Amino acid sequence: MTVTVKWGKERITFDLPPPHTPLLAIRQSLADYTHLPPEAFKLIHAGAVMKDDAAPISAYGLHPNSVIALIGATDPRQPRATAQAPSQSERSIIATIQTELHAVRTSLSPDVDSFLLDPTDQREHARLGELLLQSLLRLDGITAEPTWEQARRERKDAVREVQSMLDRLDNAWATRTTTAPV
Incomplete structure (x- = not known):
């Protein structure tokens, strides 16, 4: 006894819960699956928007083999970025950071x-x-979205490394100028 949820071209099948189950349980399960906030999508069954999350699913006439449409802000055909798989844009930012750091390491270090x-x-x-x-200014000019944890971490580490190199350079110069005879 299953129910199918249509989300764009994707089909999500799940077991139909007991009739007294509130709609919120289904909405939360779908939110977990889609990575959308529960308030970011609508559920439609038999042409009616399922609005009352406290109402039991029996109030919406759900039965085995029912079809629910999920209308959300995100297109399911677009790959979802996760911590394990950075998006193409994030990978591009990471590559830019790594290129800058490699140039510093090979030419300046x-x-x-x-x-x-x-x-x-x-x-x-x-x-x-x-x-x-x-x-440092080039690294500072690289903008990583708040959700791009790996890119933000890479940028932070690169800035630390270049800043450390600059600090060592300046400390050696300062020590030389303060200890040199006049």
Whole structure:
């Protein structure tokens, strides 16, 4: 004894609960399945909108093999982004972050390490500091949606790494200038 819910082109089949079950139970199950908030969609059966979540499903004439239409704000044909599978846009943002960080690691990190061994060249300090600041500004310009946890984490880690490199550079220069004879 099942009921079918049509959601776009998708068909969701579930067991028909007892007649005294409130509509809210079905709405919550569908919300869990679709990842939509319960208030974000309407349920329609036999041409009538099922509005009263406290009413038993028998009040709506649901019976085995009934068909309910779920009308929601999200198109079921679009893949849902999850923590395990970032959306295409999120993957693109992550790739941009990783490209920036790779450029810093390969082109600036060796120069910073060399400078730290002998922090005496003011022009080199200024050059490296400027390039690291430019990298931080590029990372700062990357916008990740609040729901893109992986992209936000990647950006945060990249900013920390570049900022740490800049801090080491500036600390070496400050130490050199405060300990150098006048």
